[in-house]
Amino acid sequence: MREINDKRVREVAEKARAIRRHIVTMLCAAGSGHTGGSLSASDIVACLYFWEMNLDPANPDWEDRDRFVLSKGHAAPVLYAALAERGFFPRELLMTLRKMGSPLQGHPDKRKLAGVEASTGSLGQGISWAVGMALAAKMDKKPYRVYAMVGDGELEEGMVWEASMAAAHYKLDNLVLFVDHNGLQIDGRISEVLSPEPIRDKFEAFGWRVMEIDGHYIPGIMEALNQARLLKGQPVAIIAATTKGKGCSFMEDRVEWHGVAPNREEMEKALAELV
């Protein structure tokens, strides 16, 4: 069990802040993209890349590496920012997001960018990739673990539940799924568009171990990841209560920030808050 101390929490929080600054900066440069859901996922992604996962940026295809699948692929900026901060590629590349010829595609393309484990973007598919990877690890008796993140709106995809059934059936205790539960999807509140609630009961009924945490409280995310390592025989779903647009007051919990990039003025306003 890894010790959760102030120093480590501060380090990860600092990375989360750096990731958020990259997100608003690169989205502003791109002129389009998904800001709200990238910011809601930032603390969890920072914990994965700077606390939890065994990775070797110099050898991104290292067989025993842990894998992270961003099933909510539209939040690609949070993944790219974390990969850059972790040293998979130079930070300058972030500014090419969504530009012609860039390896930083609008949604992650594993063929184009080292460190990206799955080509996602079509919702519901990443969780199945993660299940496949976790199955491969079991088959090969490999120690690596697989992490995935879905959005709460993404839970409306039937495929998520096919994958969930399979993960529990095959007892994939090497799989941890985060639900980025920010409560918003493009057309409005998830509760109004098509409610996936009760999320906890659904995953439990499908045979998962479920934890509910605050997805912005870093020691809590760390603690959940520590606990998940100890659980055997079942996959683990961590339902993380988050705020869309977290860290930029004028974006927080506002549905209009789902698929919009900040303009220059908004970016500066955001950066002034992200210090």
Add this chain to the structure above:
Amino acid sequence: MKKQATREAYGKALLELGKKHQDIVVLDADLSKSTKTAEFARAFPERFINAGIAEQNLMGMSAGLAAAGKSVFASTFAVFATGRAFEQIRNSIAYADLDVKICATHAGITVGEDGASHQSVEDIALMRSIPGMCVVVPADGPSTAQLLEQLYHRKRPAYLRLGRMAVEQVYGEEQKLELGRGVELRTGAEASIFACGIMVDKALLAWELLKEKGISVSVVDMHTIKPLDQELVIKKAQETGAILTVEEHSIIGGLGSAICELLSEYCPVPVLRMGIRDEFGQSGSPQELLRHYGLEVEDIVQKVQKLLEIKLK
């Protein structure tokens, strides 16, 4: 020679491949007895995954397994593999260029009594439209085994279309096939028949009848529809000046379309397409259905005669 369905040959060949290659993983969607992956599952239970009746997750898990280094063979019925899970094949498997071979059985109308819901007549069109996807339709057991092994070594996304019904053997065990290269089984001067799958044997039988009538045609087994053996198609179009395509599939988007698309650009000659004409199948015995939809040996003979009339006009 003994009749054998291509799905039977697939099951046996997969088992043999599994013995040789430890990286092979097979997935099925609760149809392993019908798709014949059950033989592999019995021999290598630790390398077989039943996805249950969940084709979308079947394809998604296949992507994840391939991304983790496995050579994946994913099987279910053609209509569900290519229709239900089309977008998973497109976005998770093909877009990421992963080593997943979608080996779908019960293609075409010869599924028979189960009827149109289970008779895939558009799967070739669907798979052919996906960038980079290889599309293979073997004619018999021995060619299924050979092409399957080549697909294993190719290590890229592929669609292998297999049938339910037992078919005559077209190839001897010693004949070598090559992925992407059509096989000129008969050579004749007046027209060329390009066929795939179960229609190859029927084309050969038609060749006999045509010969008796003094009509000389070539017969080509176009087992690989994508990438298309363009060189051979153009060569036969130039040599014989008329083409007949024959497939147990819609005339929209299949072998006939692929050949027309090529020839219209590089060597326009009269082409007639035989296949299902923009309609669904129905229940019936395979033989009754082939007769009803005009896919019998006699139909091929008549179509060739019609083609020659057009050619001579």
